[in-house]
Amino acid sequence: MVSTVIVIVVALGCFAGTVVWSRSALRLGRACQRIEQDLAAVPMRGESPAAELARSDFRKELHTAILYGLLTVVILLTGLSENLSDRVAFDALRLLLLVPVVVSLINGRRFLDEARQAEERFLIERRAKEVATQEVSAPLAWAARLAPAELPPIEGFEVGRVYEPGSGAMAGDFYDLYHTAPSRLAAVIGDVAGHGIEPSITAFQVKYLLRVFLREYRDPAQALEELNLVLSASGRPEDLVSLCAVVFDSAAGSLRFASAGHPPAWIWHDGEVRPLRSTGPLLTLDPKGTYVSYEFPLNPGDVALLYTDGLSEARAGEQLFGEDRIAAMLRRDPGEDLTTLCKGLLEAARDFATAPLTDDIAILAIRRT
Secondary structure, eight states, X not given: OHHHHHHHHHHHHXXXXXXXHHHHHHHHHHHHHHHHHHHXXXXXXXXXXXXXXXXXXXXXXXXXXXXXXXXXXXXXXXXHOTTGGGSHHHHHHHHHTXXXXXXXXXXXXXXXXXXXXXXXXXXXXXXXXXXXXXXXXXXXXXHHHHSOSOOOOOTXXXXXXXXXXXXXXXXXXXXXXXXXETTEEEEEEEEESSOSHHHHHHHHHXXXXXXXXXXXXXXXXXXXXXXXXXXXXXXXXXXXXXXEEEEEXXXXXXXXXXXXXXXXXXXXEXXXXXXXXXXXXXXXXXXXXXXXXXXEEOOTTOEEEEEOHHHHTOEETTEEOHHHHHHHHXXXXXXXXXXXXXXXXXXXXXXXXXXXXXSOEXXXXXXXX
């Protein structure tokens, strides 16, 4: 009696396996048919990986369903028939189990090849996901080099900044802030024409070449001339660059600046807002272009405000946000927290524009404390 119960339980288990694998094989068979119908509507060269994989899975699960079905029959017949073992039929039933075994041996190489191909497809898909992740993260990491979210604290100065990427993943706007000497602080902002990877690479090159030249030359105009010569010799005249470099000398109490075709920066000094306008052509526009620099007194509380043209050229129809609105916001409260000032300028441009801002915007503000 006990053995009979065991036989029935095992047989039911095998039957359940037969049902499960049969239903799975049926679903895969339908999926395979749909894939083949879709492929028939859109002819393509070579075998479709999706169709091949679906057929492979269907064959394997059908093979498993047949095996479980045969096991169910053999277990029931051999377990419930006491005299069956004495008959030739019993040997025939046992030999029946060799059918899926023979199928496995015949198709073993194919099954192994299909398993290998599935593993290779998985590795290819994983690599594709890694590449896609890098395509998303790389521009962000690159932008962080061009316009870092955090700037190091500078003794004797307060700094505010904001950066808003435009519609493209790769930006051409950049800013920088660093000491060129113990008492001299350089603030730089620039914009490379165009969008995409090439302008972004040029921006990166300009930013770090200028670090070298501003440490080598005390005069920012001379540094711009050297930078213009190097960029013009690179053979990419289409990479026009606008740039403004301001050097604060806390020991001399002065500010010296030079600008290569950049929108005017503004300085709050002695109760007035003054423009720091362009002092030479765009970089690479003229390989022999000359630049001049101008010097202003620098007192505690003075503020320099630098920005790229994405801010001043925000549009409401044909009307631009413009330089005067930027100057007016600095004039309204020159003692305001500089980060608040920069964010306020960006929000004002957004409110002014009748369409979303699509150009990159970089804003950098520096106050001598």
